[in-house]
Amino acid sequence: MATQIVKITGYGSGGEGVGRLPDGRVTFIRGAAEGDNLEISLTKEQKRSARAEIVRIIEPSPHRIEPLCPYFPKCGGCDFQHITYEEELRAKLIRVNDAMERIAGLKIRAEEILSTGQTGGYRNKAVFHTNGADLGFYKAGTNDVVPISHCLLLKDDINTELKKIIEGETKRPKSKAKNQDGKNNAAKNLAQEIMLRSGIHGQGARLEEKLDDLIFSISGFFQVNTEATQILYKKAREYAALTKSETVVDLYCGVGAMTLFIGRDAGRAIGVELSNEAVKTARKNAYRNGFENMKFVCADTGLWDFSIANEKIVKKADCVLVDPPRKGLSKKSVEKIIALSPSRIIYVSCDPATLARDIGLLSGYEATRLCAVDMFPRTANVESCCLLVKSG
Numbered sequence: 001m002a003t004q005i006v007k008i009t010g011y012g013s014g015g016e017g018v019g020r021l022p023d024g025r026v027t028f029i030r031g032a033a034e035g036d037n038l039e040i041s042l043t044k045e046q047k048r049s050a051r052a053e054i055v056r057i058i059e060p061s062p063h064r065i066e067p068l069c070p071y072f073p074k075c076g077g078c079d080f081q082h083i084t085y086e087e088e089l090r091a092k093l094i095r096v097n098d099a100m101e102r103i104a105g106l107k108i109r110a111e112e113i114l115s116t117g118q119t120g121g122y123r124n125k126a127v128f129h130t131n132g133a134d135l136g137f138y139k140a141g142t143n144d145v146v147p148i149s150h151c152l153l154l155k156d157d158i159n160t161e162l163k164k165i166i167e168g169e170t171k172r173p174k175s176k177a178k179n180q181d182g183k184n185n186a187a188k189n190l191a192q193e194i195m196l197r198s199g200i201h202g203q204g205a206r207l208e209e210k211l212d213d214l215i216f217s218i219s220g221f222f223q224v225n226t227e228a229t230q231i232l233y234k235k236a237r238e239y240a241a242l243t244k245s246e247t248v249v250d251l252y253c254g255v256g257a258m259t260l261f262i263g264r265d266a267g268r269a270i271g272v273e274l275s276n277e278a279v280k281t282a283r284k285n286a287y288r289n290g291f292e293n294m295k296f297v298c299a300d301t302g303l304w305d306f307s308i309a310n311e312k313i314v315k316k317a318d319c320v321l322v323d324p325p326r327k328g329l330s331k332k333s334v335e336k337i338i339a340l341s342p343s344r345i346i347y348v349s350c351d352p353a354t355l356a357r358d359i360g361l362l363s364g365y366e367a368t369r370l371c372a373v374d375m376f377p378r379t380a381n382v383e384s385c386c387l388l389v390k391s392g
Contacts (some may be wrong), residue, residue: 003055008036011091013353015079015380016051027052031073032232033083034091035061046309062269063087066115068120069152076140077151089113092382096372099352104359105211106367110384114235116187116227120152122223122377124198124209128162135166135194139346153378162196214260216285218239222255225375232373233261236321236346239369239387242266246318249340251301251333256294257280258321258348263294266319269295302332317342328354345388350375366391 006019006027017032029040037059040052057064058064067073074135078086093113100106116122128135129145138147149166150159153344154175155268164170172194190278197218207218216222223229236258242248242265250259253271255278267291272293273279279298286294301324317340320328328351337345345365349355359367369387 001172002264003039003041003391004052005058005106006038006040007039007050008032008034008061010034011095011380013095013380014059015091021050029054030079031082032062033064033087035063038051055332071137071146071148074139075137075146075148076142077153077379085119085377088377089260091374092374095380095382096370096384098354099356100359100370102366103353103356104367106359107378108367108371110370113374113382114228114231114379115374116225116231118227119157119377122227123151123153123158124141124155124222124226126151126154126158128194130192130194132192135162135172139249152341158196158198175211183206192368198326209257211257211261214264214289216255216257216260216346217281218255222257223375225377228373228383229257232375232385233258235371235373235385237262237265237347239385240265240319240344240346242319247316248319248321249317249342250321251337252322252324253282253296254278254323256285256296257304258323259294259296260285260289260291262346264291264319269291270317272301274298274300296354301332302334316340319344320345321346323347323348324354326351326354329358329361331361334358337362338364341390343390347384347386347388349384349386350381352382352384355386359386359388362388364391365389 004021006021008017008019011034012018012028016028016030017036021027021029026050028107029052031054032038036057038054039056039058041055042050042052044051056143062085065082065084068083068342069078072078072081088338093110096110098109131145134147136146139146165172179288197207203314209216209222209226211219240262244267246266247268248263250265250271253259253273256271259269259271271282276298279296282296320337320342347355365388367386371385373383373385
C-alpha cells in the first residue's frame with residue numbers, strides 16, 4: 001500500500017496524533033506526537049477522515065521521548081508513553097478547553113490542570129484479560145490479549161500479586177466471562193476478566209482508602225488514583241464553599257466518598273445512589289467517620305422522589321454534587337437537578353465532551369470556574385471539575 005507524508009499538528013480525544021492528508025482529510029495516528037513529520041500507511045479510510053499507522057519517523061517532535069514501557073504501543077492501556085509529561089498535561093488541558101468552545105460554545109477556560117506529578121505506580125485497581133493462557137491487557141483497538149508481567153501504572157502490590165499468579169504461586173482469581181460487547185456471558189471460550197485491587201490480597205483483608213483524615217471502606221466504584229482523587233475533591237470542596245446552614249445533595253454518590261469529603265462542611269448532606277451495596281457502604285462510612293448529618297438513599301438519580309417511605313428527604317438544595325459515568329447526565333437527572341434549584345452545582349466529569357454537553361442542558365446555570373485534574377497519567381483520559389452558578 002502506498003505511503004503518505006503527514007505533519008502532526010495536535011491530538012485527538014483518544015490521544016492519537018492528528019494531521020491532514022494531502023487530500024485534506026483528517027487522519028488519526030496512534031503513537032504520534034505533535035510536531036512529528038511522519039511517513040504513514042492508511043489502515044482505515046472514511047469520507048472525511050482516516051486512521052493510519054507510522055511507517056517511519058522522518059523528523060521527530062521535540063516532545064517525543066523513548067517509552068519506558070516495553071509493551072507500548074502494542075498494549076492499549078496507555079496512550080502517551082511516547083511524549084514528555086509536560087506535553088501530555090498540555091494536550092489534556094487543550095482537550096478540556098476545546099470541548100468548552102466547540103461543544104458548549106462557552107468562553108470559560110480551565111484555570112489549570114492539577115497533577116500529583118506521579119506518572120506511574122498510581123493505579124489502585126486493574127482489570128486484566130485472559131484468553132485461557134495469557135494474562136494481560138487488550139491490544140489497542142482489538143480484543144487480542146497482550147501478555148503483561150509488570151505494568152508501570154499499577155501500585156507495587158498489584159504487580160507483585162500479578163507475578164505470583166503468572167508463576168503459579170497464587171491461585172488465579174475467579175474470572176468473569178465477557179463477550180465482545182462487554183456484557184456478561186457464561187459461555188466458554190470467551191475472553192475472561194480478572195480484577196486485582198491494591199491492598200486486598202491477604203485472606204480476609206478488606207479494601208480501605210484514606211482521603212485527608214477520612215477513612216473509607218470500598219465496595220463498587222472508587223477512583224483508581226487515590227492521590228489525585230484527594231486533589232480533585234479538595235478543588236470541588238473549594239468550589240462548593242458550603243456552610244453549616246446549607247444542604248448539599250450528592251447524586252451518583254457511590255460509597256459516599258465525595259459526600260463525606262465535601263458534605264462535612266454542610267449542615268445536611270444527602271447521597272443518592274442506585275447500587276444498594278454502595279449505599280450500605282456509604283452509610284457505614286458516614287458512621288465510621290462520625291458524621292450524623294448525612295443520609296443515603298438507594299434510588300435512580302433521575303427518578304428518586306423527594307419523599308421516600310413517607311419521610312421527607314429534601315425539597316430544595318443549596319448545592320448539588322454530580323460525578324456521573326462517562327455518558328454524563330441522563331435527561332431525568334438534569335430535570336431533577338433543576339427541580340432541586342440549587343444556587344450552585346459542582347460537576348465532576350471524566351469526559352470533557354459530555355461535561356460540555358450537560359452544561360448546555362442545565363438551563364439557568366452558568367459555568368463560572370473550571371479546572372482539569374490528571375487522574376490517569378499516561379492515558380488520554382482527563383478529569384474535570386466545574387462550578388455552575390444559578391443565573392439571576
